[in-house]
Amino acid sequence: MNREKTPPSEAETEHFVSQAPFDLQSIEQLSEDQEKLYLASQWTLMWWKFKRHRLAVVSGLFLIALYLSVLISEFLAPYNLHSRHVDHIYAPPQAIHLFHDGSFVGPFVYATNFKLDMTNLSRVYTENRTKIYPIRFLCRGDDYKLWGQFESNLHLFCPAEGSTLFLLGTDRLGRDVLSRIIYGARISLTISLLGVTVTFLLGITFGGIAGYYGGVVDLVIQRIIEVIQSLPTIPLWLVLAAIMPVTWSPLLVYFGITIILGLLDWTGLARAVRSKLLSLREEDYVLAAQLMGATPRRIIGRHLIPGFMSHLIASATISIPTMILGETALSFLKLGLRPPITSWGVLLVEAQNINVVVLYPWLMLPVVPVIMVIIAFSFLGDGLRDAADPYK
Amino acid sequence: MLHYIFKRILIMIPTLLLISMLVFLLIELPPGDYLESYIAELQMQGETVDPQHIEFLRKEYGLDKPVLERYVLWIYGMTHGDFGYSFEYQMPVSRVVGDRMFLTTLLSVSTIIFTWLVAFPIGIYSATHQYSWGDYGLTFIGLIGLATPNFLLALVLLYLANIWFGTSIGGIMDPEFLNQPMSWAKLKSILSHLWIPVIVIGTSGTAGMIRRLRANLLDELQKQYVITARAKGLHPFRSLMKYPLRMSLNFFIADIGNILPNIISGSVLVAIVLSLETTGPVLVAALQSQDMYLAGSFMMFLATLSVVGVLVSDIALAILDPRIRLQGGSTK
Numbered sequence: 001m002n003r004e005k006t007p008p009s010e011a012e013t014e015h016f017v018s019q020a021p022f023d024l025q026s027i028e029q030l031s032e033d034q035e036k037l038y039l040a041s042q043w044t045l046m047w048w049k050f051k052r053h054r055l056a057v058v059s060g061l062f063l064i065a066l067y068l069s070v071l072i073s074e075f076l077a078p079y080n081l082h083s084r085h086v087d088h089i090y091a092p093p094q095a096i097h098l099f100h101d102g103s104f105v106g107p108f109v110y111a112t113n114f115k116l117d118m119t120n121l122s123r124v125y126t127e128n129r130t131k132i133y134p135i136r137f138l139c140r141g142d143d144y145k146l147w148g149q150f151e152s153n154l155h156l157f158c159p160a161e162g163s164t165l166f167l168l169g170t171d172r173l174g175r176d177v178l179s180r181i182i183y184g185a186r187i188s189l190t191i192s193l194l195g196v197t198v199t200f201l202l203g204i205t206f207g208g209i210a211g212y213y214g215g216v217v218d219l220v221i222q223r224i225i226e227v228i229q230s231l232p233t234i235p236l237w238l239v240l241a242a243i244m245p246v247t248w249s250p251l252l253v254y255f256g257i258t259i260i261l262g263l264l265d266w267t268g269l270a271r272a273v274r275s276k277l278l279s280l281r282e283e284d285y286v287l288a289a290q291l292m293g294a295t296p297r298r299i300i301g302r303h304l305i306p307g308f309m310s311h312l313i314a315s316a317t318i319s320i321p322t323m324i325l326g327e328t329a330l331s332f333l334k335l336g337l338r339p340p341i342t343s344w345g346v347l348l349v350e351a352q353n354i355n356v357v358v359l360y361p362w363l364m365l366p367v368v369p370v371i372m373v374i375i376a377f378s379f380l381g382d383g384l385r386d387a388a389d390p391y392k
Numbered sequence: 393m394l395h396y397i398f399k400r401i402l403i404m405i406p407t408l409l410l411i412s413m414l415v416f417l418l419i420e421l422p423p424g425d426y427l428e429s430y431i432a433e434l435q436m437q438g439e440t441v442d443p444q445h446i447e448f449l450r451k452e453y454g455l456d457k458p459v460l461e462r463y464v465l466w467i468y469g470m471t472h473g474d475f476g477y478s479f480e481y482q483m484p485v486s487r488v489v490g491d492r493m494f495l496t497t498l499l500s501v502s503t504i505i506f507t508w509l510v511a512f513p514i515g516i517y518s519a520t521h522q523y524s525w526g527d528y529g530l531t532f533i534g535l536i537g538l539a540t541p542n543f544l545l546a547l548v549l550l551y552l553a554n555i556w557f558g559t560s561i562g563g564i565m566d567p568e569f570l571n572q573p574m575s576w577a578k579l580k581s582i583l584s585h586l587w588i589p590v591i592v593i594g595t596s597g598t599a600g601m602i603r604r605l606r607a608n609l610l611d612e613l614q615k616q617y618v619i620t621a622r623a624k625g626l627h628p629f630r631s632l633m634k635y636p637l638r639m640s641l642n643f644f645i646a647d648i649g650n651i652l653p654n655i656i657s658g659s660v661l662v663a664i665v666l667s668l669e670t671t672g673p674v675l676v677a678a679l680q681s682q683d684m685y686l687a688g689s690f691m692m693f694l695a696t697l698s699v700v701g702v703l704v705s706d707i708a709l710a711i712l713d714p715r716i717r718l719q720g721g722s723t724k
Binding site: 223224226227229230231232233234235236238239240242243321325328329332333335348351352353354357358364367370371374375378 | 540541656695702
């Protein structure tokens, strides 16, 4: 033991008195950071909490980019949705190269040679390494009408004159799979949003009624929810989809499907609304508002709804993947959307049999955006759910 | 205990009744009936339709009666083992359904067992190794399983199974066993085909279960009794096995109620893609041809299967967890 390190004995210490004036509020004084935290609104707190979930932020940005791309699909896709290339049926994906013979050329594709193999009765495409076709950017290609209004033919990228650019191959009619995936996003992404809107309306209405009135009404609604939840969804979707008359136009079917998807999905949300309403009604701040003479309308609109809205948004986000998968499944069974409306599910109908898996595996590629969107929504939902309760 | 079970079964009756109403309403909703599409089909083939014959059929199947009467007849028949008559197959529904019912149940039960076997160890690992690479990796794989459409996974697995193991494509048994009585060889053939649909249907349920089990176990692990146990020097493994795991085991059984409807609905879709001899393909065909009694009975059967599954899980839970018995309510 070192003698120096022990505290000096009592006799050696002087009595210390601080000369600074005494500040009454010294304990309650907040540092700048603390002040910011205490003054922040609920939404700001949520935003801070959400930002900490990196994956959720990235997923959110990814999804925003995808939804924005839906607005300009025509511009992004190198070909039109229905343009056929009779000479390139079931063409495999073309690879993008940067270097030719060791020198840098920029992004280009090689020419493809086509041969019909008469013994196997299959089309054989080979790369012709002598001819190179550089990809053009911001170029003129297929004509289209943006938003049905503005005629244009400008594309983000297109093949060189006289060549082709099938980055993800072509289908049985020689249509470019990549372009079709870009166009399909339009339907697949919006159908889930519309479905969630239906879910929201139904869930808030029924959950609100059950939570507000309670008693017999609550009991009946709870029972109905239980019944719907115990039913297997896909068979029920099938039945509902079978109800839609065959004579309906594809657009009508599109709306029909959104309603079907929403019709079965509201139960979880209704339960959340009900339980939140019941528990929030007992909160002190509601009592305080009542004592101050706030009208029920103000209490519900100003205090209750903001209180559980964040939860609702989070749970709605989590239910979107089910909808996308549901639409895909219905279209796959040919009970859902029909051409000419093209969704990812409709594209996957092409991949319905084992031949495709063996011979033309690139027709299964529309599943990649499906998986990515679903995973992104799952992460986003996770982040939102954590952020929904910032006081935790 | 008996009192609880009795009460729980009683609750099931109005639920099933509501379901039957819903199902009947749904299969009644499409305009027209089977006979109309039957006539249209005959006319398309250029055959003449005898109106008297149609009238006879209509009477015979009770299609001329009002909706309510038909519903009561349908329900009454079902409680007596008469599920109606299938127009498409020209035989009683119970005979069409019979074998397929068995296979559907077999498929669902095997899928649940598969889900458990996979989800249980992974869930425990993820919870005890929170935020480790293993946790992240397994969560990610689970997510991909959740996100991949079942039917596509089924196709790819089918192809791989055919290449690697020479399993015949499609069907739940080798073709020569179809319509054969049950035998060891047939059972073996079924089992060798069963794993594909089981894995495909199981993946999405497994991912969900792993995540819920992980969250549940994590909550349990943060409780004070675990800290006390650790502070007193109990081995970490033992302090995990003894209490927290038992607590989340309860949840595990309660979760059957959550995943069973999913499994059953997944099995319908996968069965169509893999052309299994279960209920799925027949259900879709029946819906398309408006073979209403067949479709209705199938829906009823699938719904009953999941309702009974939830009942079983509730009862098992009540046996395991005394707190639920004391409350006396349903667990959901």
